[in-house]
Amino acid sequence: MEQLHNKNTHGVVRFITCGSVDDGKSTLIGRLLYDTKAVLTDQIQALTKTKHARVTASDAAIDLALLTDGLEAEREQGITIDVAYRYFSTVKRKFIVADAPGHEQYTRNMVTGASQADVAILLVDATRLDTSKSNISLLAQTKRHAAIVKMLGLKHIAVAVNKIDLLNFDEEVFKKIKEEILNLANTLKLPTPQVFPVSALLGDNIVNPSKNFNWYQGPTLLAWLEGLDISSEKSGVNLRFPVQYVARQDGSAAEDFRGYLGRVESGEIHQGQQVTILPAGSVATVAEIYISNGLNSFGQNTSVEMAKAGDVIALTFSEDVDVSRGDMIIAQDNSSDLLTKQLIADICWLDHDALSTSRKYILRHTTNTVFTKVKNIIQILDIETLSQAVEADSLGVNMIGRVELALQKPIAADLFDESLATGSFVLIDEATNHTVAAGMIREAL
Missing domain, CATH: 2.40.30.10 (Translation factors)
Incomplete structure (x- = not known):
């Protein structure tokens, strides 16, 4: 599970769409890709000829959901089974989006996708709710996904109330649904979500503002995503370096190499720093730090003075200490009861x-x-x-x-x-x- 560590509003944003089946998650992502020009012309041409298109509305030339439903079974059944990852960018920032399945039996896949996300976009199909009652009941899978988002500690949450076009863009219907969404967030103690009225199929309020929502004064979904500060909010711990692999190259005393490889999960590590190796409690001094050059290659002749969270590194110590896979290296002054x-x-x-x-x-x-x-x-x-x-x-x-x-x-x-x-x-x-x-x-x- 990764985090972003640069405190700015222009870094890469990882977000996931979640909610119940047929709420329009794949279509919403397809609309984002299509309207931000992230789809190649030949892809669009291929989709217009697909035999599994689910779109019949004359306003939509292609089934945008097929831009994320990559498995043949997904296209044939009209559902999302596995988590599909897509990349797109705007002039303001870059995005990695995960399309999670809505079916209850694929909840495990949703958990996987959400564990990597900075932001959750929860979709609600307005047409599937009985808005004639004073108390609207959200679908069980919507509640389940919201509870998982709470468990995973996501701080940025949007709720897209979809298919408002099928309800004549009714403001009162949106207000009722929004009230129930805020009640759900309050019950689960979620961060207050940003609630958007949208039509993923037609593109209303996704990338571009919609005249059909003349009663809505907030940002579009994309504008909100572009403006988020996705600084790490779980940085309350010091150095954490789990050892993944111990590399040993025997040779003469001058050439003997023993390195400890892994990824720095939090904090920083410096040459000359004294660290503690848990669970043994041994203390050692960092001799060299090597940053990965890709494909698990470490430039042993180009050591660096410091590595930070997210860096994949190899360490050597000045002392001969016993270190194994699964050990945790922490700062010596941070050896409280872990x-x-x-x-x-x-x-x-x-x-x-x-x-x-x-x-x-x-x-x-x-x-x-x-x-x-x-x-x-x-x-x-x-x-x-x-x-x-x-x-x-x-x-x-x-x-x-x-x-x-x-x-x-x-x-x-x-x-x-x-x-x-x-x-x-x-x-x-x-x-x-x-x-x-x-x-x-x-x-x-």
């Missing part, structure tokens, strides 16, 4: 076999793996009512709950609210090697 064998975590269960408190799982945290057991299911989120059920004894596919984990050996962990990279983990079934859950650390006991 080691823990008990965690309280929020997890999204992704496997069809329910969570079992009687079996062991593999917890993968940064580059470290350790056996763990779920001691207790503290509570489960009821997606329909958004209430927390207690005394639960099972967690099924796509359910969200808070659990207590007991680890076989200690790991160097931060809280998820302080560090995305070192505060998150996945659980793996030892027998099947399936990823069964994505987790966020809330407490280290």
Whole structure:
């Protein structure tokens, strides 16, 4: 899980579209690509001839959703199955967008896409809601995706109320839906979302302002994205360098090389700096730092004085110390109680076999793996009512709950609210090697 570290409003923005099936997520991304001229002419020509087009409206010449639905099964069924990543840019900034599937059975793919995002765009299909009632009920999958966005700690959230064109661009309908969206955000304690009335199919209020929304005075969706400050908001921890690989080249004393490779997840590391290696607690001095030149190549004759978060590096130490894959290198003056064998975590269960408190799982945290057991299911989120059920004894596919984990050996962990990279983990079934859950650390006991 990556973060952006330059404090400006012109860096690359990673965003994900999420929500229930058929809300128009793929079409919205296709509209962004089409209206920002990010689609080649031959692509457009090919799409006009596709046999799986879902568009029948005379206003739309092509099915824009096909710009992201790359799998043949997706085109035939008219749904998104896997996360599709697309790149586009404007004169103001660059974007990487993930189109997440809306079907409940593909929730695991949505979690994967959202874990890499800076921004979430949640779509709501206005035509599928009963706006004749005073209290509008949003779809269950919309609530589930909103809850996952909350779990993953995304700070920038937009809600696009789509297909308003099919409701005659009715301002009162939009206001009712917006009120329910804000109620949902308040219940989940989400950051207050920016709510947009849009028509993804026709392009209203996506890239260009729409005369059909003469009652709307806010920015277009793209203008809002271009103006975001996506500075890292989880930078409360110092140096974190999980060791991914130990490289050894034996030779004469002058040529002997032992380097420790990985990515700096947070903070900075300098030549001559004293660091602590966890879990052993050994102290060492950084001798050389080599930045990757690409394709896992490190220029050993061109060491640098400093590396920062996001850099893929190789380190050498002045001392002969014992370092292995999965160890965490931190600043020596930052060696507070990071080691823990008990965690309280929020997890999204992704496997069809329910969570079992009687079996062991593999917890993968940064580059470290350790056996763990779920001691207790503290509570489960009821997606329909958004209430927390207690005394639960099972967690099924796509359910969200808070659990207590007991680890076989200690790991160097931060809280998820302080560090995305070192505060998150996945659980793996030892027998099947399936990823069964994505987790966020809330407490280290």
